[in-house]
Amino acid sequence: MTRYAGNAEALRALVREQEVHRDVYVSEEVFQLEMEHMFPNSWVYVGHDSQVPNAGDYFGTTIGTQPVLLVRHTDGKVHVLHNRCPHKGTRITSETCGNTGKFFRCPYHAWSFKTDGSLLAIPLKKGYENTGFEQSHAAPGMAPVRHVRNYRGFVFAKINDGGLDFEEFFGESLSSFDNMIDRSPVGQLKVAGGVLRYMHNCNWKMLVENQTDTCHPMVAHESSAGTAVEVWKKAPPGTKKPMAVEIIAPFMSPYEFFENMGIRIWDNGHGHTGVHHSIHSDYSAVPGYFEKMKAAYGEERAKAILDENRHNTVYFPNIMIKGPIQLLRHFKPIAANKTLVESWTFQLVDAPDMLLERTLMYNRLINAPTSIVGHDDLEMYERAQEGLHSNGNEWVNLQRLYSPDEAGQTNVAVNGTSEWPMRHQFRAWTKFMTMGM
């Protein structure tokens, strides 16, 4: 049964000012429409250019559920290609990442392609003579994603021709990327430490919403962060607070802490928590780091960069970054009830190793499938994914601190426990879902 395909009105009706219909989380049809419309109409994160430093380097990932390749072409430019052979559809690359040399070669029939995707050669090509092959879908080679933007190393792509250009889509929200990158004395990041991959039996949007949900940590994480605080209390007086406790304990901060941290709202579903302070504000200084920053930027600018303690910045549709600890979480949709969460970490080039060590500790303590904090969250998502099948109430409430005049506003800072960011994400969801319908 199709309820929503080609029916922009029905899709719009799923999102109300203060609530959303459960079909945005549980309906496979809505999920397929997200993959056909919402993701292709949006600028979606693909990868970081440090993953493909040399010509011929590639990295395989997905935009929505579509397989794509990030690849460094011989001219040094980064391209995004659909990862399928134009012949039979075979995925071209075997490993997730590697170096393909000067060309890709399909392992099935040895069709080969330059690293910008264009067709290089086909064995026994004369078999295609006088067949009209030049007019076929196969002739151009591996189809490129036409709209690609490398923003200071972070590569985004938009599959559809319509929609917004890159600057219009992200607007002022790019300041969070700027702050994360500027924390390197040379203004450069490098993917480092390996990626944590954590499978979630829930809809991808539950994870996105949770990034700006500041009323859950002291409740859902009482079991992990609360226990950590209690166990730490028993340490002998005078014991130096370990890095792990510095990382976990702030999750137990009271409501007031989160109310006062503030939330900023930008256009198109982007926004961040931690306008004034965050759970990352009180980490111990890393020896030698500030001196390097001061030498690179001057004291005033270095302080301004490091005083910015944005908590979670959500980039619609499906990533979150943490500038102060150089971490990016990618919520990859697989099905209405299945999401792969990849948590990536970055090294600040020319900064002390201890910063990466802390980032990696944060990642494994909070984002690993073995993480007790992760267990707390996933339990809530999975219970919601189940609970939403109840017909007793078909709506999810997003009403906290709602104001009727918020729809047109952008770049405003509000109470840190507002659900405005979630309402804003769903306004963007409707916009990019129905765009061109």
Add this chain to the structure above:
Amino acid sequence: MSMVAEAPLKNAVPTDQELIDFVVREARLIDEQRFDEWLDMYADDAFYWMPLEWNQTDPRLTCSLMYEDKLLLSIRVERLKGARTFSQKPKSRCHHVLQTPQVDSRDAAANRYVTWTPIHYVETRLDEQALYAAWITHHLCVEDGKLKIKLKRVDLINCDAAFGNIQLFM
């Protein structure tokens, strides 16, 4: 509850059989969820390490699934007892199948003994059951006449796979 009390070492230097018995006992204490006794098997400066990468050598600047000192392990153990530990309602159970541990090296002078144990590990929670295969390397020492774990390294055969929750200990 079954009796697997800790037997004191007969001599200052443990025999191979004593090393093997110790490794087997550790798995049994986890399966029987006797986590306080289990934690006592670890030296104060011990680490439990579950690498993320195949043949990983560095736990500091390469991420791991777990790289936890005794403080973090004790937080886990306390959390499992908590009234508001919702991811443990209902509770997980686990089951180890061990191949006979092999003693890879023994150095009484350095007080360092290393064993290697292939395992299958099953973790369940209500209707869910997951099977993992791993090799466990124990670095052991003798402290006050008792064996203690200095390092337990768990190398999953599919360490780089996307996992759901892993909530207990391999």
